[in-house]
Amino acid sequence: MKFILGTKQNMSQVFDEDGNVHPVTVISASPVTVTDIKSAEGKDGYSAVQVGYGEKSLNKMNKAERGHLGKKLGVKARGFKYLREFRVNDEPVLNIGDSVDLSAFTEGEKVTVSAISKGKGFQGVIKRHGFHGGPRSHGQKHSERAPGSIGAGGRQGVMKNMRMAGRMGSDRVTIKNLELVKIDKDNNLVLISGAVPGRRGTLVEIYN
Numbered sequence: 001m002k003f004i005l006g007t008k009q010n011m012s013q014v015f016d017e018d019g020n021v022h023p024v025t026v027i028s029a030s031p032v033t034v035t036d037i038k039s040a041e042g043k044d045g046y047s048a049v050q051v052g053y054g055e056k057s058l059n060k061m062n063k064a065e066r067g068h069l070g071k072k073l074g075v076k077a078r079g080f081k082y083l084r085e086f087r088v089n090d091e092p093v094l095n096i097g098d099s100v101d102l103s104a105f106t107e108g109e110k111v112t113v114s115a116i117s118k119g120k121g122f123q124g125v126i127k128r129h130g131f132h133g134g135p136r137s138h139g140q141k142h143s144e145r146a147p148g149s150i151g152a153g154g155r156q157g158v159m160k161n162m163r164m165a166g167r168m169g170s171d172r173v174t175i176k177n178l179e180l181v182k183i184d185k186d187n188n189l190v191l192i193s194g195a196v197p198g199r200r201g202t203l204v205e206i207y208n
Helices: 063-073 125-129
Strands: 003-015 021-028 032-038 048-056 079-087 110-116 119-123 166-169 172-184 189-193 203-207
Touching: 003 048, 003 079, 003 189, 021 172, 032 063, 032 079, 063 079, 079 203, 119 125, 125 166
Parallel strands: none
Antiparallel strands: 003 021, 003 203, 021 189, 032 048, 048 079, 110 172, 110 203, 119 166, 172 189
């Protein structure tokens, strides 16, 4: 399994050999450091690789985080802004302290991307669920975007999973089969086809 972490930068476009334009998302994917190895035979009960990404002062980390990194990586361990795990099917060939960079990927390869989508706050049913709203005539004065009737209610209460207004966004979104259009190993940049969830600066998980 291949994996790496990065942060979303911006969207751009590239041209292929035939002159066709393709939208891409630019991801800054600096090398990640392996901070822990978990095995199915160990106390964790599953196989995974934990990696650290981003810089963070050890003084801004709590005792548990400093103890975890110090015990695994040694006394001179540095702090990481993010720690993420990737499940693996077999025993990983990596060791604690190893570095993983973009050299593990190739251009044209299909990957899966996961990130936290943009938070949109409290939204109504039209924006959140795609309701059409009420008619624009025949006595409708202030209820064009109202949800309308919510049914019998079921025991005089609102039934579960009823589509209503509420907080929207800030969800973990996973998109499969995105193509790695271009990899710039010198600048630690990767161009992924299409749009990637999140705002600028969002942590992005890239794996396959």
